[in-house]
Amino acid sequence: MSLKKCFFVLCIWLNALAPSYGRIDHLSQSYNPHATRPIARAYVLYAKKVWREIYLNEKENTPFFMSGKEMPKVIIDGAKNGLLVPYTDDTLAEAMPLEQLLKHLQIPGADASTTAHEFFPKEISTLRFVEHVIFNKITARQEYDIESIQLIVPGRNNPPTYLDRPIATFKYKDVIDYFNKLPFESVCWYNTANAAENLTWVDAFSLRLFGSRIVKVGNLDDATVDELYEKTPGDGKGLLASQSLAREIDIESEIYLSEY
Template structure:
């Protein structure tokens, strides 16, 4: 009887320790943004990949429908305090809601004469009063009060329209789960970007607005089913939640970076954007071929 009780106690302690270990693994993985973390003991292969998503593409239009843009859904959640934004995909430091609004805004160019007006003979300091009459001249010998220097006025700032924010970057781990014998797309983060092609983006490069944990985004999408909609153009009765759209991989993307010692993008490694796109296609093919070869043994 004593031996039986001792064995039962030992089994119970082992069960608790395994459960605690699994919980600790899940919590650690979840802190990296994973929605369904896979235990390290089940991972046979893992590769971190960064993908660019252009929401203007036909396959991505359902998550960029008029009034239901994913960019709008994300930014509104940040303003409500429902979603935390991070500075980069390492998730080590955060943005405030005010900083995210500033990142998603642009300053209007300072008012001045257009090229047509300058060609017509107008200048910043005109010699007339604007109505054709000569501007009054300062009299000789008369002392005039010196005008106070004008303080520079900051140009007004405006938020980008949701339709302008069509560029995103997704970070994922491609994981082969040896227990289930299949490859998983374990999404970690999604970054919202200001596209480089916008005329108001004078920097000429993509600017990050904020990075978001995928697990946080799933929660926001589930909590706002009337806003987080993947629009089904074939059947209005079958619109899906954005969380389901990502789980079912109902979007198109292309690889821009695969984990490497120098943390370099494919365009940097191969010397140009065109070469980077070709390398992206090759990287996608290599990953498919790797998974296929696992089944040939």
């Protein structure tokens, strides 16, 4: 094992063995209160909180974005019908009133009295989700526990400001329950190579069949990847750093810990 690997694993194990000195661990039963796959805190060797964005108009993500069955449309319909609770942000601390959700869906400057001026589902083409990447020391496997999903209108679809427009955030645990109650055709991850292997959107998330970009990793300054690595806006260094972080988090950390 290389020196780098040894140092990485040693740091993780020393942190895991550190005493709490009487501190009450409110995560003793479950690592995350919003977890879809609860893991006892004692079983968590290593964890990172990661923010990723899925760009639905990219080819590999089109099964989430089929015409008339776009995931943002399905989720928003659930919220409008009272089947899903929208939240103001990814802390999931404050529920969003339906009136505020409808306001966020309105195109700026449009008549708020009609849904004719809401953003089209195809314009809500970014999903930003928060997840915990966890190494389970009992199973010796890395696991992904998605906590929330936020719907966003990307800046290119939001003139005249051309700034990203967040619509609402949803607890992923609620989204799973909602999707599981819908007809298969409404939540189908269509397999173009073999229709016999069509899956649901929940399956696609579990199997990590989507493409995404890391936009933030938990840090003291709550800074995004672009804020940390770009010298000038749009210089591309943020994207390169994001790719490097994905390799480190999704591949290298599990390899190092599994080998140990």
